[in-house]
Amino acid sequence: MASIQRFWRIQGNVLNLIATKCSNCGYVSYPPKAACPKCGSRNVEEIKLPGRGRVVTYTVINVPIKGFEDSTPLLIAIVEINNARIMCQLVGIDENMLKKGLTGLEVEAVVRRGNPTLDNAIPYIIKFKPASQGR
Amino acid sequence: MVKVGVAGVGMTKVGKLVSRSLRELTSEALMKAIDDAGGVKPDAIVVGNMLSSLVEQENLASLIADTAGLRGISGFKVEGACGSGGAAVLAGYSLVASGLFQVVAVVGVEKLSELPTPDVTRGLAWAADADYELIHGVSFSGLNALVMRNYMKKYGVSREEMAAWPVLMHENGYHNPYAHFRKRITISDVINSVTIADPIKLYDACPLSDGAAAVILAGSDVVRKLTDTPVFIAGVGNALDSTDITSRFDITSFIASNISTKQALRNAGLELKDIDIAEIHDAYSITAVISLEEIGLAPKGMGAKYVAEGRFRPGDRPAVNPSGGLKSRGHPVGATGVYQVAEVVMQLRGDFPGVKVGGDVGLTQNIGGVGSNVTTIILRR
Numbered sequence: 001m002a003s004i005q006r007f008w009r010i011q012g013n014v015l016n017l018i019a020t021k022c023s024n025c026g027y028v029s030y031p032p033k034a035a036c037p038k039c040g041s042r043n044v045e046e047i048k049l050p051g052r053g054r055v056v057t058y059t060v061i062n063v064p065i066k067g068f069e070d071s072t073p074l075l076i077a078i079v080e081i082n083n084a085r086i087m088c089q090l091v092g093i094d095e096n097m098l099k100k101g102l103t104g105l106e107v108e109a110v111v112r113r114g115n116p117t118l119d120n121a122i123p124y125i126i127k128f129k130p131a132s133q134g135r
Numbered sequence: 136m137v138k139v140g141v142a143g144v145g146m147t148k149v150g151k152l153v154s155r156s157l158r159e160l161t162s163e164a165l166m167k168a169i170d171d172a173g174g175v176k177p178d179a180i181v182v183g184n185m186l187s188s189l190v191e192q193e194n195l196a197s198l199i200a201d202t203a204g205l206r207g208i209s210g211f212k213v214e215g216a217c218g219s220g221g222a223a224v225l226a227g228y229s230l231v232a233s234g235l236f237q238v239v240a241v242v243g244v245e246k247l248s249e250l251p252t253p254d255v256t257r258g259l260a261w262a263a264d265a266d267y268e269l270i271h272g273v274s275f276s277g278l279n280a281l282v283m284r285n286y287m288k289k290y291g292v293s294r295e296e297m298a299a300w301p302v303l304m305h306e307n308g309y310h311n312p313y314a315h316f317r318k319r320i321t322i323s324d325v326i327n328s329v330t331i332a333d334p335i336k337l338y339d340a341c342p343l344s345d346g347a348a349a350v351i352l353a354g355s356d357v358v359r360k361l362t363d364t365p366v367f368i369a370g371v372g373n374a375l376d377s378t379d380i381t382s383r384f385d386i387t388s389f390i391a392s393n394i395s396t397k398q399a400l401r402n403a404g405l406e407l408k409d410i411d412i413a414e415i416h417d418a419y420s421i422t423a424v425i426s427l428e429e430i431g432l433a434p435k436g437m438g439a440k441y442v443a444e445g446r447f448r449p450g451d452r453p454a455v456n457p458s459g460g461l462k463s464r465g466h467p468v469g470a471t472g473v474y475q476v477a478e479v480v481m482q483l484r485g486d487f488p489g490v491k492v493g494g495d496v497g498l499t500q501n502i503g504g505v506g507s508n509v510t511t512i513i514l515r516r
Binding site for chain 1 (some may be wrong): 252253254256257260264265266267268269270271272273274276277280281282284288329330331332333334348377379380381382384386415
């Protein structure tokens with residue numbers, strides 16, 4: 001469970017999918033870093049990732065952490081967007097899709113309510129849902 | 136640098152020890168270790184612990200020292216998530232190697248049975264990135280499940296092959312009187328156990344354990360006076376990776392495990408083929424498998440297959456986790472790295488009370504987070 005202050009601080013990065021790209025070697029990092037994880041250069045720029053990507057890996061969590069007891073089972077994925085990967089909850093997935101497996105599924109970002117903060121406020125975060133067709 | 140040896144070791148039984156407090160556990164382990172080292176009084180104490188804040192107790196070094204009759208000595212706590220114990224041994228080693236102190240006690244302790252499971256799983260998830268991972272509700276098991284699914288797909292590893300590790304650990308731990316679980320299991324027990332975080336099953340995961348372990352470190356001259364069976368710390372290594380798993384170059388690789396192993400071996404002037412026994416950090420089946428590969432005991436993608444083929448058992452070289460590992464001995468989080476060192480010391484001395492494998496050189500590897508803070512220690516008889 002996070003404080004409301006934490007969400008207030010990170011909302012810009014979280015809602016806009018802000019990553020950092022190294023101007024020296026090109027490595028893209030999400031979460032954003034103050035220096036490049038690959039070459040160490042401090043010459044990194046913030047970039048906005050597009051809200052569309054593919055599921056690389058996922059899990060269904062049955063034993064929750066405190067604050068997520070009512071969100072179980074919880075579907076968490078790592079989504080690859082261009083050369084970055086971000087962790088998120090997946091929504092709009094039915095039993096059949098889960099049975100077939102989600103790896104490689106094309107997904108798009110949506111703004112959704114997150115779980116309540118320590119002070120019982122409702123933050124907004126980015127989750128991903130199956131991408132709409134024909135785009 | 137002063138050559139550092141282990142003069143004594145002590146540990147409590149690992150388990151869900153509801154009736155025992157943090158101070159009782161640490162006093163028992165520390166006093167046993169002091170007795171094992173001929174009753175020497177340490178000049179300093181280094182404490183390995185991750186989550187004592189869950190039991191509303193910080194300031195551990197003074198609490199533990201004072202409870203054991205050591206008021207007035209030096210000390211502090213070291214934290215590196217589940218790798219806190221190994222990092223504490225490294226810190227204690229450097230205090231002696233530097234010449235700052237002659238005798239240093241390293242005590243690892245964790246007390247997890249105090250609170251309901253969601254509080255504990257939340258605490259363990261503090262090893263992850265709070266801003267970018269934890270806000271989504273991911274548990275520590277969930278993070279490892281993301282890695283496990285990706286690994287199995289990438290390398291074509293079957294569910295049965297992944298299950299060979301916990302079966303081996305429960306066989307080894309069955310003989311260890313200190314172990315959390317002393318129960319043999321089968322491949323089908325693993326596969327049919329409840330799912331914690333798909334694809335991680337209950338028997339892929341280590342238990343939430345209480346326990347404390349201690350080792351007494353001293354310069355080689357002092358150690359030789361204190362014990363007839365000295366074991367020396369030949370080399371140490373520690374390396375860090377990202378806290379988050381998403382910005383990794385490859386989420387199925389633990390670069391910190393690889394780097395810290397090479398560092399420790401180089402430091403010791405030894406090669407991997409010299410290792411007779413290893414105690415590695417199998418928080419989950421996938422953690423063990425990737426560690427085996429990063430240490431260099433199996434090629435990438437072959438760790439689980441090697442275990443399924445029957446390697447790493449007592450009698451093989453190296454024998455891996457004759458204690459039963461985190462899976463069966465248990466995982467008293469911040470104490471685990473100290474247990475590993477104490478167990479390998481006893482193996483090399485020949486007085487480990489469980490499966491005996493013997494040998495001259497041992498390796499311990501303790502991991503914090505999902506491979507993000509890794510300490511490797513080489514011990515030599």
